[in-house]
Every structure is written in structure tokens, then in C-alpha cells.
Amino acid sequence: MAEIPEDPTQRQNTGLPLPPPFYKDFTPDNLLRYQAILSSYLSSQSRPSQPSAAASTSTSQTQLKTTVPPPPPCIPLTDLPPELVTLQPPSPPEDGEWRCFGDRYTLKDELPTLEEQQIERLIPEGTFSDGLDEKQLEREVVLKRCAKSLLLNYLEMASLMRKDPWAGHVKSLSIRTIFINLHHALNEYRPHQARESLIQLMQEQLDRKRAETQANREAADKAKRVLEGLGSLTVPGNDALFPGLYGGVDGAYRTEGSLREEGGEGRDVRGEGGELGDWERGREWHVWRAVDEVLGNGNVNGGIGLGLSL
Amino acid sequence: MGDRLTQLQEAVDELAQQFAACIHYIISHHDLEKLDSSDEIREVKDPIQASIVDPHSAESFQNNLKELAQDLIMREQQIEMLISVLPGLENSEEDQNKAIRELEEELKVAEQQRTDAIGEKKEVLQKLDEVIRSVRRPR
Numbered sequence: 001m002a003e004i005p006e007d008p009t010q011r012q013n014t015g016l017p018l019p020p021p022f023y024k025d026f027t028p029d030n031l032l033r034y035q036a037i038l039s040s041y042l043s044s045q046s047r048p049s050q051p052s053a054a055a056s057t058s059t060s061q062t063q064l065k066t067t068v069p070p071p072p073p074c075i076p077l078t079d080l081p082p083e084l085v086t087l088q089p090p091s092p093p094e095d096g097e098w099r100c101f102g103d104r105y106t107l108k109d110e111l112p113t114l115e116e117q118q119i120e121r122l123i124p125e126g127t128f129s130d131g132l133d134e135k136q137l138e139r140e141v142v143l144k145r146c147a148k149s150l151l152l153n154y155l156e157m158a159s160l161m162r163k164d165p166w167a168g169h170v171k172s173l174s175i176r177t178i179f180i181n182l183h184h185a186l187n188e189y190r191p192h193q194a195r196e197s198l199i200q201l202m203q204e205q206l207d208r209k210r211a212e213t214q215a216n217r218e219a220a221d222k223a224k225r226v227l228e229g230l231g232s233l234t235v236p237g238n239d240a241l242f243p244g245l246y247g248g249v250d251g252a253y254r255t256e257g258s259l260r261e262e263g264g265e266g267r268d269v270r271g272e273g274g275e276l277g278d279w280e281r282g283r284e285w286h287v288w289r290a291v292d293e294v295l296g297n298g299n300v301n302g303g304i305g306l307g308l309s310l
Numbered sequence: 311m312g313d314r315l316t317q318l319q320e321a322v323d324e325l326a327q328q329f330a331a332c333i334h335y336i337i338s339h340h341d342l343e344k345l346d347s348s349d350e351i352r353e354v355k356d357p358i359q360a361s362i363v364d365p366h367s368a369e370s371f372q373n374n375l376k377e378l379a380q381d382l383i384m385r386e387q388q389i390e391m392l393i394s395v396l397p398g399l400e401n402s403e404e405d406q407n408k409a410i411r412e413l414e415e416e417l418k419v420a421e422q423q424r425t426d427a428i429g430e431k432k433e434v435l436q437k438l439d440e441v442i443r444s445v446r447r448p449r
Contacts (some may be wrong), residue, residue: 193315195406196397202413209420216427223434306373
């Protein structure tokens, strides 16, 4: 293993310990090699474990229960080249406990009970952790009772200390017990609040989706109305401007052809009549005003991003 | 600023701090009393000794005590207020799980409707676009 080049000045500047010496093993090459070994190992090993994994995911979906994810697969260290050994995360402790900075931690992260902490229990058991119907109503009462007891005990402590400064000790212990109980109750309430927040989030998401659906439908309806409006446009002295559009949306595909035909008719009319320029200018003005009216309405309110390139 | 539960826990911790702070104030700023008419209050020369008790005038001491007491009560009221607005006090775990499952189903349906609506809108827009592009300003 390569020595870490030590820079004494840097070491003094940082208050943090140096990284472990094997951090240099995490090169892209090594990571790729490890992945290759891991996948070949898995394909040779994991045939029997595959169905059980699938079963566990399906049950977790149906039950809405939080389960600890299965530990990552481990290759026996003997099968790994020595320089790749440190790339494999260690397996979780077998007894489910470990120590870190002098504290005990468990894999299963759960709230220690008041009894385990040797604190007198003041709140009724299970009021906050369980969803029993008759206990739900008590939660609020219990919490408020705790808060009021705090003030009362403090008052008692203060009056006791007026007479004897050392007599407050007993009361301060009661206050401590109440505080710990109160905090414990609130911590037991956490999962409940988490579910409640989830419900809220899902409700918001649902509302957003419905609003979006609604907006999209409205926009589509507006666009449809514009199409129908175009189909019913008429110009004085002529037939429908978009004859193909009388059928509404379905007729829309035929418009281009119809328009050309119509253009031909226009020329015929011009051929018959004498004052070509005036008539044509008047017709143009009517048509474009009508189109602007229809499109203008549809556009301003509907917010449809039409690629209008007229 | 966290969720309501965290706010509540913080308020509780602040109440505890206020408890300690009030006692500390009384200890460090109370008046010096004579137990007997023959007693006399000595002048404390040592600055460290003097800093332990720094008597406030009787009036300001009483005023401050009153203010501290009011603060304590305010804090307690705040805690009670936070307790009554805790989310889902009235729901049981079963209710919640049921609600979550229902919402999950509704979300699936809503997502489907949303996709349909978007598709419909696109279709109509395309038709409209075609129509508009096919219009030529007559020459």
C-alpha cells in the first residue's frame, strides 16, 4: 500500500483526522474491476436468492411497512485481489450493535422506552405510539397536562426555594421527569406525523395533477372552438371562407385544398366583375378581421402556445 | 423552522431554558438583606465576588420578575397552542394507512387522466396549427 505523502503544514491546519490510508484504492479502474467481480460473483451465486428478494419487495409494497433493506451482497474476501478488499463495504454487525464515539448504536433504530432510560412514566403507555381509538383523544389532553404540570412544578419549586434554597432539588427532579416524558411523547408521535405529512404531500400532488388536467382540457376545448369558429366564417359576397371546416375539427385536414379552390373562385369573380382592386381589398380586410377576432379570443384566454406564423 | 412537532419540541426546550434563566436572574440580581439590625452589608472589593450578586434596584427587579413570569406563561401558552395544532391528532394509524392507499389509487387515476388530457391538447393544437398554416393571405 502506498504511503500517504504527509504534508505537516496541512495537517496542522485541519482539525479533522486524515482519511484512512485505503482511500487511494478507490480509483476508477479499481471500481470497475470490483464491479466486474461483483457481477460475476452475483450471477454465479444469487439464483436462489432472487425470488425471495422479489417477494419481499411485493410484500413491502402491499403492507406499507418500513423494512430494513437487505444488506448488500458480500463476496468472500478470499476471492478478492488484495488491492480490492477495501472497496467492499463491510457486512453489517451480526449482533446489530456498534459503537461510535463512545455511544451505542443499533441497526434497528428505535426509540428507547422510558423504562429503559429509568425514567418514571407519567404518560399513559401507547397513547402516542399506537393508533387505538379510545386513546387518540387523550393525546392532546396528556400533552397539555404535561405543559401545565411543568409550570406548576416550577412555581412550587420557586416557592420552596424562597424558604430553603436547597429544597428545590426534589422539584427540579420532577421537572426533569416531566420534560423527559414530554419529549418522549413527542418522539413517539413522530411516525404519526410522518404519515400525516405523507398524506398531505400526496393530496397536494393529486390537486396539482387534477388542476393540470383541467387546464389542459380547457385549452383543448378552446382550440376546438377556434377551429369550429373558423369553419363557420363567412365573407360577404362569397360562400364560407373555409368550406371544409364546417364539419369542425374533422374537416380541418381538408382546408388547404379547399382554400386553393376558393382562391380559384375568387379569380373567377374577379374576371366577371370590373373593379378588381377595390373588391379584393375589401374582401381581404373582412377576412383578416374575422380571423383576428377568432384567433385573438382563443389566444388571449387559452394560453395556447400556437406557432402563429401568418 | 421545522415541522410542527419540531417546533413544539423546540418550544419545550426553550421553556426549560427559561426556567433556568429565571432562577439565574433571581440568584444574580436579588437584593441583599440584613438578617439582624446589627448586620451590615460589606463592600465587596473582589470583582469576581462582586459579579456573583449584582443587586438591581427593587423596582426594576420586581418589574423584571414580572416580565420573566409573563414570558414563562406565554411560552407555556405557545406550547399548548402548538399541541392543539399537531397534525392528525384525530386520526388513527389505520385511518392514515387507509388514506394513503386511497390517495395512491387516486394519484394513479389522476396521472392517467393528465396524460390523456395532454395528448388530447397536443392533437387539437396540431390540427389548429395545420389550419392556421394553411391560410394564405390572398394576393
